[in-house]
Amino acid sequence: MLYLHIPFCKQACSYCNFHFSTNLKQRDAVVAGMLRELAVRREELPGGSVPTIYFGGGTPSLLTSTELEGLFAEIRRAGYWRGELETEITFEANPDDLTADVIRMLADSPVNRLSIGIQSFNEEDLRFMNRAHDARQALTAVEKVREVGFDNLSIDLIYGAQTTSDLTWQQNLEFATELEVDHIAAYALTVEPKTALGHRVATGAVPDTSDERFATHFGMLIDHLTATGYEQYEISNFARPGHRSRHNSGYWTGQPYLGIGPGAHSFDGKNRRRWNVSNNNRYAKVWPEVGDYSAYLDVGPLLFEEENLSLKDRYNEYVMTGLRRIEGITPGEISRKFGADLAQYFESEMAAHLANGNLRPLTAENIYRLSRRGLEVADGVAADAFY
Helix, strand or coil, X not given: CEEEEECECCCCCCCCCCCCECXXXXXXXXXXXXXHHHHHCHHHCCCCCCCEEEEEECCHHHCCHHHHHHHHHHHHHCCCCCCCCCCEEEEEECHHHCCHHHHHHHHCCCCCEEEEEEECCCHHHHHHHCCCCCHHHHHHHHHHHHCCCCCXXXXXXXXXXXXXXXXXXXXHHHHHHHCCCCEEEEEECCCCCCCHHHHHHHCCCCCCCCHHHHHHHHHHHHHHHHHCCCEEEECCEEECCCCXXXXXXXXXXXXXXXXXXXXCEEECCCCEEEEECCCHHHHHHHHHHCCCHHHHHHHHHHCEEEEECCHHHHHHHHHHHHHHECCCECHHHHHHHHCHHHHHHHHHHXXXXXXXXXXXXXXXXXXXXXXXXXXXXXXXXXXXXXX
16 A cells, blocks of 8 residues: 655644644655655565555645646556556545646546545534635535546544534534535544644633543434444444445555655554654655665664564554454454464453443354444553553
8 A cells, every 4th residue: 555645734723733834845845755755665565556545644635736647657657556447546635625726637637536624514613623624615525526527535524623512513414424425534523732722722722622522423423324324344434335445444454555755654564664754854855865775774764763563562553453443353363463372361351341341242253343332432442452
């Protein structure tokens, strides 16, 4: 899998702690560095075309047609992708960026799946989050891209915000399903340090988020989307049949992926995680000097850091992602991947959650899956299984 991080935004959303910059001065140099990184790091992934390509950010919809064409040209030249139609190619876009020119650019590109960052259809929510679009743009974004033929669409929503009443959230859900998009990703608003929202909460300018509100909105989310034909295939992700995110599913099942761009993360599918420097200026300065993979490794911390996961680290990650997915976990699979001792440990730690109803009753296949009640405390259930 291939991920490209576009680290630029028009303005900073109040809650976001991803790596991005609202200063576009380094834009040309960063894109040039990404082209070089695509060429140099090709050997980190298996040969042949990747199954998925994902443009995330930041805000990919700030790319020009020349920049996007250049990135696709290098993706092809380096052999990540040879034009196969079945490859899932996702592009994140903000509603306010979906002008006629941008939509035409995307329609003319190999992109075949759009993920639109709507977050809310409510004006008060959008202002509180400091989103660049308004409620009208949120409502019309899907219609505009459908007009040019995009039919594989995902939208993001945020619940539990201080401005989001139960009525507002119900209206957001109704707007979303009336649009008949194929995929909806919905996340609880998280107050992160070093963000505008984090500062406002810390200083008492706005109240903290409410666990009670989170629980209420999460329950409404499940009830509404499952009643309207969506499958909850991961805690925060809902899809119509045949429209799961193949890229994100790859993350959750431990597939190898390569992250290109400042702040992007990579995983070799075994035990090595690597993450790029979250500094646009350094990224742009260093990459022009990197001629090959050996030189890339030599510069080391100037461009990346890495860690090697222990067996127990990998087991903990497997438990965390496995319990979030509808497929669940079996002790037999744990035994095959990590050994019989950890499989036995998992079963012993999960006994209490089977008894209290956080896990569904075991089937003949011995699959451990979260119950409806368990979905609300998923992190706690997984933490109890960590070694």
